[in-house]
Structures are given as structure tokens and as C-alpha cells.
Amino acid sequence: MTLLFFSLSGNIIWPYSLPMLPGFALLFAELWQRADVPQRGRWLPGLAMVSGVITLAVAAAFMLWPESVGRSQKRLIAAWQQQQPGTASQLLYWDRRREFSAEFYSGGRARSSTDAARFQALLHNATQDYIAVDAKEVGELPPAVRTGFEEIGRFRNMKDVTLLLRERLPAH
Known part of the structure; x- marks a missing residue:
């Protein structure tokens, strides 16, 4: 069972x-x-x-063939950690289901949501944040969020491709 x-x-x-x-x-x-x-x-x-x-x-x-056989966010989380995100930095998954694998490998720092207001708030905090989104669902992100983030990686996971996006820092 x-x-x-x-x-x-x-x-x-x-x-x-x-x-x-x-x-x-x-x-x-x-x-x-x-x-x-x-x-x-x-x-x-x-x-x-x-x-x-x-x-x-x-x-x-x-x-x-870990990406073809199993569903794991280990490679995406490793790429995110290589960016050396600050302790206040967030990794949000644009997803309706919780990504337990991402939560595990990120030490509880990864979260899932499809709340547009929560993603908009990422643009107005004092740290560089990250978004993981399925390539087929990137069009569902709010327009301001799409323009405020840049793609830094693509990760195949079984039949899906997940994009890792990094917030663009404003030019000083």
C-alpha cells in the first residue's frame, strides 16, 4: 500500500x-x-x-535518465542555490500543487502559489527573487512579473520543462 x-x-x-x-x-x-x-x-x-x-x-x-523516469526538482534547486540567493530571497513556483521535492531540496525555502498579488510583491521587495514555472504556463504569469524576470535555466522533468527565472535588478 x-x-x-x-x-x-x-x-x-x-x-x-x-x-x-x-x-x-x-x-x-x-x-x-x-x-x-x-x-x-x-x-x-x-x-x-x-x-x-x-x-x-x-x-x-x-x-x-533521472529527468525521464523520476519527478525531482533537485537540479533546479541546485541551479538556484548556485545563484547564491540571499536569506530573504524567495523561490516561488507558479504552480497549483505543492512541489514537495523542491521544498525538501531547498530546505523549506521553496513555495508554490498561483496568487498574482504574491508574485507582484516580489517586484517590490528589497531582494532578488526567483520563480520556477512550467514552460507551458509562463504565459499565465502577470505581465509585470514576466517583464521583471529573466530566464536563467530550463530543466526537463519527465514530460515537463520548468523554467527558472531571476528577477532583473533595476539599473542604478
């Missing part, structure tokens, strides 16, 4: 599945013991090998 729950919620981080593994192993061992399968012992090595190969294939896919 743990994997099913987090898969349906669209927010799975692999350690979430770890608490279920001992119980699943015990359940599987008990069901295997009760099963009336002739020559049960001959199946076990093959089953273990197939399970191992599938596990390795999934792990390799996550390592080789």
Missing part, C-alpha cells in the same frame, strides 16, 4: 517504501511456504534472479 499510495500521489521518494520491505518479505515467505507448488525450491533461485535484474534495471534507469 505504501508504494501504491505514494505513486498515486505523484510524490514518491524511494526511502518511503523502505518501511514496508520487512513486512512484505515475511508475507511473501509465508505465502510461498503455504503455496502448493511442486518442486517449490527450484523456482526460488530464478525468482530471486528476476527480482534482482528488475531492481538493477530500475536503479540504472533512475541513475542514467
Whole structure:
């Protein structure tokens, strides 16, 4: 149920599945013991090998193609952190759903909103702020916000492309 729950919620981080593994192993061992399968012992090595190969294939896919297989904001947050944002600087996602991955990797500094007034306020504070927005939704940003920010990065995440925008500082 743990994997099913987090898969349906669209927010799975692999350690979430770890608490279920001992119980699943015990359940599987008990069901295997009760099963009336002739020559049960001959199946076990093959089953273990197939399970191992599938596990390795999934792990390799996550390592080789993380943007295509998993949904993570790690690369975008790393690019934002390379900009060395001030402690008062904000990273706001123009998004209707919370980006738990972004909140995790940013240490709780990333927030999600589609409130135009909140984004307008970014233009009138004393710090350089950042916006992450899906490339398909950049047109939904308020016009003043669109002109007040410049693109500094594009990040592919499964089928989506997220833009990282930096506030343009006024010329002195």
C-alpha cells in the first residue's frame, strides 16, 4: 500500500517504501511456504534472479535518465542555490500543487502559489527573487512579473520543462 499510495500521489521518494520491505518479505515467505507448488525450491533461485535484474534495471534507469523516469526538482534547486540567493530571497513556483521535492531540496525555502498579488510583491521587495514555472504556463504569469524576470535555466522533468527565472535588478 505504501508504494501504491505514494505513486498515486505523484510524490514518491524511494526511502518511503523502505518501511514496508520487512513486512512484505515475511508475507511473501509465508505465502510461498503455504503455496502448493511442486518442486517449490527450484523456482526460488530464478525468482530471486528476476527480482534482482528488475531492481538493477530500475536503479540504472533512475541513475542514467533521472529527468525521464523520476519527478525531482533537485537540479533546479541546485541551479538556484548556485545563484547564491540571499536569506530573504524567495523561490516561488507558479504552480497549483505543492512541489514537495523542491521544498525538501531547498530546505523549506521553496513555495508554490498561483496568487498574482504574491508574485507582484516580489517586484517590490528589497531582494532578488526567483520563480520556477512550467514552460507551458509562463504565459499565465502577470505581465509585470514576466517583464521583471529573466530566464536563467530550463530543466526537463519527465514530460515537463520548468523554467527558472531571476528577477532583473533595476539599473542604478
